[in-house]
Amino acid sequence: MQNLSRKTDDTRRSDATAALDAQAAVRLRGLYKTYTGNAQPAVKDLSLDVCDGEIVTLLGPSGCGKTTTLRMVAGLEVPDAGEIYFGTRTVALSSRRIFIPPEKRNVGMVFQSYAIWPHMTVAENVAFPLKSHKFPRREIKDRVRKALELVGMAGYEDRPGPLLSGGQQQRVAFARALVTEPQVLLLDEPFSNLDAKLREQMRIEVKLLQKRLKIAVLFVTHDQIEALSLSNRIALMNAGVVQQQGPPRLLYEQPANEFVRDFVGRTILFKGRVQSGNPAGQMAIALDGAPDCVVFGRTYNSNGVKSGGSVYIAIRPEDVEILPALSNQVPSGMIAGTARATLFVGERIEYQVEVDGQRDFVIYGERHSPVEEGSKVWLKLRPDGHSAWSSDWLSDGAQR
Ligand SMILES: Nc1ncnc2c1ncn2[C@@H]1O[C@H](COP(=O)(O)OP(=O)(O)OP(=O)(O)O)[C@@H](O)[C@H]1O
Ligand SMILES: [Mg+2]
Known part of the structure; x- marks a missing residue:
């Protein structure tokens, strides 16, 4: 442990x-x-905490700095x-040139590639970090057994590495990362080589x-479903900078900027005009082309x-319902359109909808109540919980 008792201004700040x-x-x-x-x-200027028992995810597009951070x-x-x-x-304090080398940090790591050694058996792979730290032979045996039980690989001790499936290899990699009882587990896209079912x-x-x-x-991924489903908190990065960090729901429902809004989930951007706003930031917004369709959101x-x-x-796709138009009188809270194309994709139907006073959108519909291609439709918007933006700046994944 580093002695921080002789304090400079720098260390006083970091101690605080x-x-x-x-x-x-x-x-x-x-x-x-x-x-x-x-x-x-x-x-660039990255600050982040991970508590015991927490999964914190670095999420972001390729090249945004996730692996470098890890x-x-x-x-x-x-x-x-x-x-x-x-x-x-x-473990690192640049201003005082303190840098603890990797072998003295007690971290476990699992990477994208399985990275288990092919010339070793399962047990030899898992025992490797203990051997290099010169653990007693008896303890090695005991720990290897426990680590393999933990990942559901007990009984595979003598199997050579190459004779395992991808999922099994990745489990062995987890056992090897956990066998030293690390203080922190670092996972860099550990599932990306696995097929979709196995990933789940x-x-x-x-x-x-x-x-x-x-x-x-500390978990790294560029897959937002993985991040949303596994994390206690997400730090979304772009070009080396954390754009927002917080629980998955916060990023999804209260995005700090357009990049967060469009990277986490899908967004449909309707044009509208602010009718009124209150000091808490809540606004009533009437949609262009449907003045009776007023929805609430905040900025x-x-x-x-x-x-x-x-x-x-910005409205999330699950907050838009598509219904067949029953008359020319559009009910309040809805906006009219035409279903130009329908795509059956299994779990849902996707409609290309031309919307009055707006642009075309892709709207998701329930597969049990399909709307006919070419027919007039109403889009029923959830009345509140949306976000308002001044610009139509779009990043990948959003549509106007
Ligand atoms: N060893 C290196 N030498 C020079 N540049 C590097 C090196 N490693 C990474 N970079 C650059 O640093 C930036 C961040 O790379 P990093 O590997 O951290 O991204 P990433 O978020 O992990 O991306 P990916 O999702 O593709 O793995 C990229 O622009 C990359 O080209
Ligand atoms: Mg990477």
């Missing part, structure tokens, strides 16, 4: 931060990393600036495993959203 969040198993503060030869930083936590990259603490232990199963297994072990897990990024002004209202 440390005391404030003493319960966090992992604390990252103001991390920066730029690779040699790159103009842009891979990670590697700094593991000690495989040296941060250019910033601080990393494991509980009260300082492994997701549930990791959740159950985590409930039993109660260790801190989580107030730039340019004012009473009387034109706005975009």
